[in-house]
Amino acid sequence: MLRLSNSAFYNHSRVQVSTVSRAITLIGFDAVKSMAISSLLIDTLIERNPRPHLLKSLARALHAAVQARCLLPGKNEQAREEVFIGALLTNIGELAFWSCPTEQAGELAARLPDDNPTALQKEILGTTFVEITRSLVDNWKLGQFIHDVVSAGRPTSPAVSLVRHSVELAREAEQGWRTPAMEKLLGAIAEDVNEKTATVRDQVRLNTSEAEEIAVSFGIPQIRGLLPGGHENSETTDREAPMGDPALQLSILREISSTLASQPDLNTVCQMVVEGIHRAVGMRRVVLLMAGPGSNQLIPRKLLGPGTDNWREGFTIDRDSKGPVKSLLVDHCQILPPHPDGPLLPDCDAWIGTRPALVGPLSAGERLVGLFFADNGQLQATPSQDQLTAFSHFIQQAQLCVTLLARA
Template identity: 30%
Template structure:
């Protein structure tokens, strides 16, 4: 059902459509793409990395939070999404990317105070639920985290929307003696819990997220962990010595097998962790609503700073060096090299292709910046005896080539123009044991910015790392 943005939504369906399409489209698209990349077992880390790398802000936030002590206690520095997936694992990356895209979509709210309270509750409950899942040795604590984070999605989406009707509910709650559900029903005709159920189905979030929203009183232990995360937050609001907190401690102690004192200590530690994580995600205002205890005043050290291009290149080259000094995974190596060129040299489109054994075809292996396509739509370039083309010509240049369409128009054959286009570009052949095995292509065709000599040198450094890694791999495996 399409909703006219000039009219105030009236029904539950209209509110669902407004929030799904107009208010939180970034979260909607990112969430679905990430779930698709992870749920398809045929797809690997690169498909997940590709979804993340399409959004530079998400990439920067993910790496920043991923390097925090909470997610990365071993302090292994990660400058590439590819390495982050290796170090942290795909499940943790899913947790992080969904949380990052979630905060990205909701932090520009008009109802600041109420929105920040809802965000604080979501993140705090997620941290408490995740740690409880770890305590009872759950197989996927990250899934519990995400389910708890999105458990009150109807409330969060509503209060973070800029629709004037949310202000009416806010005023009614503040001025009347109605409880939240009664106020929601009086103004909207439905509760925000109903809205959350609709949104979870509309976004096709499925799994534990939807199960915990639709059947909150389920006997399923994982649903109970999600609920307990939120009960802890509610009990803390009532007071650490309140009846609600005592009841909460008893339930969690029985559930986890820990003593009440141990549970109390864990809750306190998790609360402090939640404050720090909120700040890492950029939700500084929301972090103040998690707790007023033990929160240091002053400058927030997590403020984003723009990393210099040369510094980023250096950091990513360090990631690659770390990888090739141990057990080399060639897929991870080339993913990192491609990411280095794409992010470090700021290319619009980057492509790694492998040469077939008969040397007649180049097949796309990994790409960044192109539309995400199915396996049948990958780029394939064939060698032709009768006509030279850009990519096969580049295989003869040991150190790579910087090509201009106006200087060598004959190399931009019909096949090249159809599959790649007619753009200024860098092409670097990849060799193993003095034989070409593939190549890396990159350009700035989307934004049309000029390529420079420094760009060529930077990209060449990454291509050389691919060659070094491949050589070491061959030596170790012969």
């Protein structure tokens, strides 16, 4: 509560809050109730089964909740918290489903994405997420406002309409902020809040940053990389994996060779290798893990790509690991398939272990001193053999640098 009370989202006065009683006085009981409900929901879901689709759905729910609260006109705090909780729970059926480690969840996850997700849900579950949500709202007696939001038919108030549009916005924003569908949606939101479309367009982009801060405050920083525009160019789309650029590969490899011929510097060479894997091989996210002197733990040294901020603290591997994460400790460059146990580092990233990746070791003699890891984040694309070959060429240059320095 204190962490949230000191966030810009709730504490507009920027006055430091150090006691719970002061927090209640400053932000009010409605905000405290909202925090408690949100925190309980998030903690319960994440604790049960932090599968990637749950984290993605949770990112959308939190994004929608922040948008609704920030866009609602007026200063009625009770109304603000009502739309926040309303948007957060609008897809409670989907959140509840993905939190359960069932066979149906595994089957549905394996067949997504799909051109007709509703039909796929009906086929596998015999029902849909929307129908599950409506049943839960009634059975759990979540209140009239949320009932109105998830019910079929026309919205009963501008606030209900705003929540529905905020939920739709959170999903559509994943395709970019300048799509025709987004323009139409921004116009609808502008009518909800009685503002100009241009004003709303600017506001929603700012609200996404607020959502990132709130994710950290709620203890789920791993979803920041799943929020639209948080760590990458918002005008791009995630539908297609980037491709390798052979000409750029050759150019960067020549630069590395020139550096090795003059004065080998491991830090410089590794930075160039990471950039080459990212820019020329075409992998969206790249990390070099290395062990410090006398340490048995590989920790991030070089990072590139969207959604890698959490890797600095959470992406660590013990060289004597015996659990699922041991699959990353390879002895040669290879394409690593998705792990059957799901996310390898769920507290750090939703996609490591659930998507194909390129992995390659860095050795000093027979001792593993580093590890290169590259993937495409949430994309399902498997790296090609050409990309694996180029990836291996770059790592060979880093390995050559280690060997030259060992001989010096």
